[in-house]
Amino acid sequence: MKLSAEELKWIDERMKTYQIKHGEIYHEILDHIISAMEQKREVGDNRNMETLFQQVVDGHFGGDEGVQDLAIKQDDIYKQSILKRWLQSFKHYLTWPMLGFTMAVLFLSLKLPDVMQVKLFLLIVCMLLCCSPGMYAYFSLKGRVLKSVEGKQSFLKAHLIAMVCTPSGLFGVLTLNSPWSFIDYLSPKIFVATMMLFALVNLATIHFCRQFTALNPATK
Known part of the structure; x- marks a missing residue:
């Protein structure tokens, strides 16, 4: 079940409490959390947003620290991908x-x-x-x-x-x-x-x- 505009705004504001530096990684984690929460709503989980949000974060990321760790790992993955493409571009010529x-x-x-x-x-x-x-x-x-x-x-x-x-x-x-x-x-x-x-x-x-x-x- 799709979340309402007010609920999406609440999630966005809650996400900003995490120290995620880059927008791309922020959106990846945000989209994952929204999808997981919508799936829970779909099966009848009508708990309040705070409880539902934290349950998704704990279950999918291992808590707030897990979100931070994932952001750091994704940052490293992106850096390695860009470096690899840059070296490939040199080798191309x-x-x-x-x-x-x-x-x-x-x-x-x-x-x-x-x-x-x-x-x-x-x-x-x-x-x-x-x-x-x-x-x-x-x-x-x-x-x-x-x-x-x-x-x-x-x-x-x-x-x-x-x-x-x-x-x-x-x-x-x-x-x-x-x-x-x-x-x-x-x-x-x-x-x-x-x-x-x-x-x-x-x-x-x-x-x-x-x-x-x-x-x-x-x-x-």
């Missing part, structure tokens, strides 16, 4: 044709003149390629982020976008904390190699995000 193309580009970079103008241009290209994965992830996932709750983070927003931004973050830290004179000591082929690395990151990001956009259609 670690092919012999890509390696051959990279070696050809690096060979051609040996012909570039070792002058400041060329190195500054290559550095700017590296910076653009470094920033683009995060921007692509943000806009491609916009409107496709899984359910969120007011006051709670979306898991995708907190972890998936952070994952694709990690390489650019490391590059930014290294660049900003190094004296600009470091450009004088690097040859153009170092910048080209960095540029090719970020090109790979961009390709992996596109593949990575497309997997999630396919699973999560855009919301209106």
